[in-house]
Amino acid sequence: MSTAADHLSAPAPLLGQAAALDSADSLGHVRDRFDLPDDGSVYLVGNSLGALPRAVAPAVADAVQRQWGRSRVGGWNTSGWWAAPQRVGDRIGELLGAAPGQVVAGDCTSVQLHKVHLAAAAETRRRSADGADGARRVVVADPASFPTDLYVLASDARLAGWEVVLASPPDVPAVLAARGGEVALVTLSQVDYRTGELWDLPGLTRAAHDVGALVLWDLCHSAGVVPADLDANDVDYAVGCSYKFLNGGPGAPAWIYVPHRLQAAFANPIPGWNSAAQPFAMTAEYTPATDIAVARTGTPQMISMLALEAALTAYDDVEVQAVRAKSLSLTGFALEALDALVPEVEVVTPREPERRGSALALRHPQSWGLVRALHARGVEGDFRAPDVMRWGIAPLYLSHADVLAAVVALRAVLDGGEHEAAELSERPTVT
Ligand SMILES: Cc1ncc(COP(=O)(O)O)c(C=O)c1O
Numbered sequence: 001m002s003t004a005a006d007h008l009s010a011p012a013p014l015l016g017q018a019a020a021l022d023s024a025d026s027l028g029h030v031r032d033r034f035d036l037p038d039d040g041s042v043y044l045v046g047n048s049l050g051a052l053p054r055a056v057a058p059a060v061a062d063a064v065q066r067q068w069g070r071s072r073v074g075g076w077n078t079s080g081w082w083a084a085p086q087r088v089g090d091r092i093g094e095l096l097g098a099a100p101g102q103v104v105a106g107d108c109t110s111v112q113l114h115k116v117h118l119a120a121a122a123e124t125r126r127r128s129a130d131g132a133d134g135a136r137r138v139v140v141a142d143p144a145s146f147p148t149d150l151y152v153l154a155s156d157a158r159l160a161g162w163e164v165v166l167a168s169p170p171d172v173p174a175v176l177a178a179r180g181g182e183v184a185l186v187t188l189s190q191v192d193y194r195t196g197e198l199w200d201l202p203g204l205t206r207a208a209h210d211v212g213a214l215v216l217w218d219l220c221h222s223a224g225v226v227p228a229d230l231d232a233n234d235v236d237y238a239v240g241c242s243y244k245f246l247n248g249g250p251g252a253p254a255w256i257y258v259p260h261r262l263q264a265a266f267a268n269p270i271p272g273w274n275s276a277a278q279p280f281a282m283t284a285e286y287t288p289a290t291d292i293a294v295a296r297t298g299t300p301q302m303i304s305m306l307a308l309e310a311a312l313t314a315y316d317d318v319e320v321q322a323v324r325a326k327s328l329s330l331t332g333f334a335l336e337a338l339d340a341l342v343p344e345v346e347v348v349t350p351r352e353p354e355r356r357g358s359a360l361a362l363r364h365p366q367s368w369g370l371v372r373a374l375h376a377r378g379v380e381g382d383f384r385a386p387d388v389m390r391w392g393i394a395p396l397y398l399s400h401a402d403v404l405a406a407v408v409a410l411r412a413v414l415d416g417g418e419h420e421a422a423e424l425s426e427r428p429t430v431t
């Protein structure tokens, strides 16, 4: 296996640039908050599963041994388990520009999407009954959305009686201009999972509101690395997972944002007992909570929740704006190095900083082979069919030297034809 030290074979100007950028990096110390192997490997899959923060293992051991083992059911009170979804939600909310009491953690993103779709349908009907809106039966979605977003939407559209109109984000304003009065909801991802393109959340939110539509943002690929300023942008609903750049671990609870102004009327379509005003009154009749608890459903995955809470301490004293600045520095430097060293690989991600999320998508006819051959050299990226290699750039634990090492390894793989044989290697179920 090659190592990150291999970047030392890079041209001197790039090496000097990496060293200068790393020595000026105000977040360099945050890397020590992560338990990374010291074999020089470079982990570029933080956009799928974030690396392990050091705080997680002791927190999980404590949750299991002391909280569960000794307090048993009392843990719901004495260890603060009952309040954890809102507590963790508030911490995530800080990274999203959401004031406390508007984000709650739990379930998975797919379930949170379902809740928002049907709550938005109810909100649209409510506004209509108030006389404000006519028949709004259109939902606008990006055809390039992550599959789960489209699958859940198709099913919910059948339940809500919605027509799904597919439009890529740059085309959404035209759809709104043509059919604005019919649109109930615009649902988009802030960052495209495959290309790493960053969409204009403030502008598209305004465009939806201008025609009286609600807006839902999936922030799976941006939470923790791109500011969303949810309150300031007047976003109606947002959801996301926490196992990517938030580093919550495999299967970590997702989260949902419902601003104060929409909570009282939030019609949760899975109104489990945790979303009731008084869960322990155990009444047969459902009375919804009037705060963000209204978006909860059933018992939260507590061990994962506490792992996530510990993971979020990696963000202690770290402003998301600083993370964004470092992300742009890393991706910008990666683009320079790619242009200089591997010009034959097509960069799919837009080059303008304001259009880049925190991942790079590289297109090559043998991308699968490149991913496998790079993996053998200790550079871990992932593959998205049919021909994209993704490099997730996690600013909390990656350096400019890491990024340069990945580009140098890519050059070496191509020079040695290592990807040719690797292209034939078996594709595992999970990629
Ligand atoms: C944009 C986006 N939405 C949703 C999901 C997945 O949702 P879930 O948490 O339900 O697995 C992912 C990735 O898995 C994603 O990239």
Ligand SMILES: Nc1c(O)cccc1C(=O)C[C@H](N)C(=O)O
Pocket: 047, 048, 049, 146, 193, 194, 430, 431
């Ligand atoms: N959630 C995942 C999983 O359980 C296994 C493997 C990958 C994932 C992912 O998150 C994929 C990711 N959303 C993507 O952008 O491709």
